[in-house]
Amino acid sequence: MILQKEIREIAEELQLPGNTIDKDYVLGHFLNGFFSQKWAQENFLFKGGTCLKKCYFKDYRFSEDIDATITNANFKLTRKHIQQVCEQVMDKSGIAFKILTFNPVVLNDMPIGWDVEVCFWGANHERNKPPVFGKDCHTKIWCEFRSYELVLFRQNMRKIFHFYGDVELIQTSIPCYDVHEILAEKLRALIQRNRGEARDYFDVWYIKENINSINWQSVKNAFVKKCEYKNVPFTNSSDFFQPKRLNQVQITWDKRLKHQLPKTFVMEAAVIINELKVFLTELFD
Known part of the structure; x- marks a missing residue:
């Protein structure tokens, strides 16, 4: 994991809160881990503001949530899937995670996806300080996965922008919405x-x-x-x-x-x- 010093230096340069930079750092690793899974590559399309920030525009506004369309309506996401991602990212980067919520979403009695909240312990703290996951965790990623969507353009495979000292760990290409979509x-x-x-x-x-x-x-x-x-x-x-x-x-x-x-x-x-x-x-x- 990078040092808190790097987070603070970037935050000072951009005049943004340290937690904004820390979340961007963690998002890069979480996306890398999520889309390194075969089931994610085959069934999910990354989209939304975070897709624009992490895969399309290097100098874009920072973003906070993960939005993805599930292209296979028969795919069943489980808590175990997310736990596997968290553990893999932890092993690779040192970032700790705790799943806060994992909720199926239903519309008109039809399942249309899942809402997932994941608390993280990134780099914006003293080195070797043990993770603290309080009841009201403020450092968290909200994930919205939906199958109820009409996809009209071909997907694009995009690299993840990750401007941090451990960039060599980010190697996954992500299936993304076309910018027109x-x-x-x-x-x-x-x-x-x-x-x-x-x-x-x-x-x-x-x-x-x-x-x-x-x-x-x-x-x-x-x-x-x-x-x-x-x-x-x-x-x-x-x-x-x-x-x-x-x-x-x-x-x-x-x-x-x-x-x-x-x-x-x-x-x-x-x-x-x-x-x-x-x-x-x-x-x-």
């Missing part, structure tokens, strides 16, 4: 979530600004199909920018996104929203 689901999330989530708006804006080769018509078509698949109503671009959601965006920007952005990132939420309004209105209306 990620965008289509991010757009759906803008109207599907119960609240306006700043990270979703940020992610769509960031990809728009940083990848010139996106086929936005393909993204639009996939978005419409994904909405129909999950019975999410969509009328026009104004659905993305309902006043109630936009009020929540500023709250979630401060509480759920700001600590993931380097202090050098000075773009305000309102500017990003306004740029997206112009772009998505032109795309959809």
Whole structure:
């Protein structure tokens, strides 16, 4: 395992909390261990904001959770699967884990996946200090695995970005969503979530600004199909920018996104929203 000194140096350089850097470090190892399993390679597709951070953009915002689509609806994930991953990563990296929750998810009496919480003891502590897993563990990874999803683009095999001193331990390639697939689901999330989530708006804006080769018509078509698949109503671009959601965006920007952005990132939420309004209105209306 790397030393706490390395975590602190990176945190100081980026002016971010040490625990944000520590979680990014642990995520690299957990993903490496998870997708080194044959059953994961064959049945899971990595997606979401953490996929963008760990597999697509080296300088992306930091992320916290693991989202993956289960491509084989008959696959049965077990607590033992996750325990095997934790033990393998522990043996390889020295990072300790404890499974906090392992819950099947059911929708309309149909099993659609699993929610898993894993507490970790990473590098942001004194060397050789024994793991402390309290009742209210704050250093944890939330994993959301779902089979109830429509996949429309071919997967991409991607390496894991891991900018830490033990990078030689990270050798697994991960089956990932194509970035068009990620965008289509991010757009759906803008109207599907119960609240306006700043990270979703940020992610769509960031990809728009940083990848010139996106086929936005393909993204639009996939978005419409994904909405129909999950019975999410969509009328026009104004659905993305309902006043109630936009009020929540500023709250979630401060509480759920700001600590993931380097202090050098000075773009305000309102500017990003306004740029997206112009772009998505032109795309959809």
